[in-house]
Amino acid sequence: xxxxxxxxxxxxxxxxxxxxxxxxxxxxxxxxxxxxxxxxxxxxxxxxxxxxxxxxxxxxxxxxxxxxxxxxxxxxxxxxxxxxxxxxxxxxxxxxxxxxxxxxxxxxxxxxxxxxxxxxxxxxxxxxxxxxxxxxxxxxxxxxxxxxxxxxxxxxxxxxxxxxxxxxxxxxxxxxxxxxxxxxxxxxxxxxxxxxxxxxxxxxxxxxxxxxxxxxxxxxxxxxxxxxxxxxxxxxxxxxxxxxxxx
Amino acid sequence: xxxxxxxxxxxxxxxxxxxxxxxxxxxxxxxxxxxxxxxxxxxxxxxxxxxxxxxxxxxxxxxxxxxxxxxxxxxxxxxxxxxxxxxxxxxxxxxxxxxxxxxxxxxxxxxxxxxxxxxxxxxxxxxxxxxxxxxxxxxxxxxxxxxxxxxxxxxxxxxxxxxxxxxxxxxxxxxxxxxxxxxxxxxxxxxxxxxxxxxxxxxxxxxxxxxxxxxxxxxxxxxxxxxxxxxxxxxxxxxxxxxxxxxxxxxxxx
Numbered sequence: 001x002x003x004x005x006x007x008x009x010x011x012x013x014x015x016x017x018x019x020x021x022x023x024x025x026x027x028x029x030x031x032x033x034x035x036x037x038x039x040x041x042x043x044x045x046x047x048x049x050x051x052x053x054x055x056x057x058x059x060x061x062x063x064x065x066x067x068x069x070x071x072x073x074x075x076x077x078x079x080x081x082x083x084x085x086x087x088x089x090x091x092x093x094x095x096x097x098x099x100x101x102x103x104x105x106x107x108x109x110x111x112x113x114x115x116x117x118x119x120x121x122x123x124x125x126x127x128x129x130x131x132x133x134x135x136x137x138x139x140x141x142x143x144x145x146x147x148x149x150x151x152x153x154x155x156x157x158x159x160x161x162x163x164x165x166x167x168x169x170x171x172x173x174x175x176x177x178x179x180x181x182x183x184x185x186x187x188x189x190x191x192x193x194x195x196x197x198x199x200x201x202x203x204x205x206x207x208x209x210x211x212x213x214x215x216x217x218x219x220x221x222x223x224x225x226x227x228x229x230x231x232x233x234x235x236x237x238x239x240x241x242x243x244x245x246x247x
Numbered sequence: 248x249x250x251x252x253x254x255x256x257x258x259x260x261x262x263x264x265x266x267x268x269x270x271x272x273x274x275x276x277x278x279x280x281x282x283x284x285x286x287x288x289x290x291x292x293x294x295x296x297x298x299x300x301x302x303x304x305x306x307x308x309x310x311x312x313x314x315x316x317x318x319x320x321x322x323x324x325x326x327x328x329x330x331x332x333x334x335x336x337x338x339x340x341x342x343x344x345x346x347x348x349x350x351x352x353x354x355x356x357x358x359x360x361x362x363x364x365x366x367x368x369x370x371x372x373x374x375x376x377x378x379x380x381x382x383x384x385x386x387x388x389x390x391x392x393x394x395x396x397x398x399x400x401x402x403x404x405x406x407x408x409x410x411x412x413x414x415x416x417x418x419x420x421x422x423x424x425x426x427x428x429x430x431x432x433x434x435x436x437x438x439x440x441x442x443x444x445x446x447x448x449x450x451x452x453x454x455x456x457x458x459x460x461x462x463x464x465x466x467x468x469x470x471x472x473x474x475x476x477x478x479x480x481x482x483x484x485x486x487x488x489x490x491x492x493x494x495x496x497x498x499x500x501x
Contacts, residue, residue, distance in 0.1 A: 050426050058418040058456025061465055062303035065296040069288055105466060111291050220291035 043074050043087060046094040049101055056102065064102035068109065071095045072116075084120040089128045092117055100136060107143065110136060111220070114147040114154070115227075123159055130155060134168060141171075142178030145185055146209060153205055156192055165192045184208050203231050250338045251346035258350025262316055271358050274308045275365065295465050298369035302461045305365065306382060309358035313386050314393045314410040317351050321397035322406070331501055340496050348394060348489060355386035370464040377469040378459055384481035385458040389414060391488035398495050416448065417455040424449055453484040 047055070056063040075087060096109040096117075110133050118129040130151040137148045148168050156165035169189035176185060191204070206228050215221055278301055286297035324330045333343050363379025370378070392413050396406035427442035434442065458477055463469035 050422075053422045053426075054419050056422075057415065058421065059299075059303050059306075059461050061461040062299040065289075065292075065299045069285060069296070072288070072290070106292060106295070108290070108292050108296075116290065217291050217293055219287070219289055219293045223290055 043071075043091045043095070045091055046098045049098060052098055052102060060102040061106075064099050064106055065108070067095065067099050067102070068106075068112070071099070072112065084117060085122050085125065087117075089117070089120075089125040093128055093132050096132060097136075104139065105143070107147075110144055110147040114150045115223070118151070118154055126154060126159060130159075130164070130168070134171065137171060138175065141175035142181055145172050145176035145181055148172055148176075149185055149188055149205055152188060152192060153202055157202075162192065182208065203228060248342075250336075251342045251349060254333070254343060254346025255349035255353060258320070258347055259353050261320060262350075262354045265316070267312065267316060267354070268357060270312060271309075271361055274312070275305070275361060278304045278308070279365070294369060298366075298464045299461050301365065301369075302378070302459070302464055305358075305362040306385070306459050309355075309362060309382060309386055310389050310414060312358070313351070313355055314389050314414070315407065316354070317390050317393035318397050318403055318406045318410065321347070321394065322403045325397075325401065334501055341493055344394075344398075344489070344493055344496055348391060348492075351390040351394065352387050355383055355390055359383035359386060366464055371467060374463045374467050374469050377474055378463050380474065381459045381463075381477045384477045385455055387481055388417075388453055388455070388484045388488070391485045391492070395488050395492040395495070398492055398499075413452070414455065417452045419456070420445070420449050420452055421454055421456045453480045 052063060052067075053060065071092065075084060093113075096113050099109045100106065113129045113132050118126055118133075120126055120129075133144075133147045133151045137144045149172060152165045152168035152172070155161050155168060159165075166189060169192045172181075173186045173189050206224050209215055210221070210224060210228075215224065281304070282297040282301040285300055286293040289296045321330075330343070334340060359379050359382045362382060363375055366375035366378050369375075389410065393406065393410045396409045396413075400406045400409060423445045424442075427438075427445050430438070431442060457473075457480070460469065460473070463473070
């Protein structure tokens, strides 16, 4: 199948020179260009649902994952890291909603809203993310309750908005009634009312999620374990003891 | 019948000698590496992300390779006067066309089986088998349309463009119909005619968006009804496209 080649000497000298000159010119041109400067770009508005449906070529699930990675990578563009507080949260919300519309069974966008983008220092932006979780929770309460539970903890301890935290916890108690929802999730409202400290509440929530066996994805387990390790040690029990869900 | 089988065998042999199997393996390896890398970036649902992206890439790659091979193989045969030589023999034109089609259909088994085996890593055997069978149906339809385009348009570039346009249209047809009917109340006369046109196309073309669905691998929702739908659509579309190709071939003055 391989075409036999003639010796190098059969190539005319002019062709060899032309090749060498073209290569040298190419290398010289590229070397003389200024090095690329990292420049942060603003997140563009999310395309319309119809445009995304068409672009998915009948496979919205794959596009949903691809968009999620695109969005996730936006705060860490090539060479530039953008602080979350500098991102346009209205647009982030739009993108997360589009991703969720493409695959309503995916947990990824609400995890990102609650655990990633909700970790920003600006309370107004945190509220935007928490409201997104709350609004979309109602569409599938039995699957989406973990993100609303986390939203309740954030509302209570970071926003110090007890009525908001209670509203979220109450929504879980009233709507997440499936057999796969653990009993402690229904008791979250009580634990909001008891007003425990944030580290303790977060530890309880993450510990309960981990011990429930509901989290199986290795990346998510690693993410939650890291968060658990980064929390300050509890005041009334040794740091190495895992937290138990409230009973 | 024997002549058709011989033509099919040599069509398959041509594909293997063109190193199509190696190309498929290369695509598979690249897709698995890229999927693995992207899966590592995910905060959650990493396996689902990997499966979804891998399934989409492998499906598109399989369609592209089969369509390109069918069109280039037919164009080369026409340029070498191989098809004229075969048609000059004492065998009906239908035997030639069905032989080519059978060869391309056998060739489509390679990506379907290979990529279906990869799907086994992400889904239960039943769902992976459904996905692979559906991919095979999709590839048969694409091969039959590419063959029709090769015979009708006679040139590589227009035939490939037509095959690509057919595939894209068949994949987005369901969405186009939904969009057309969603805005029907406020639509002007032009938009209504466009919607009717899309509806007419939807009657003619197979709905490939119902084929090789990623949700079968992710959420294991596939069932016998899906298999029956895919099988029926494949049989109808391949039958129609073969009949159209036969019609065109019999009319050709070679």
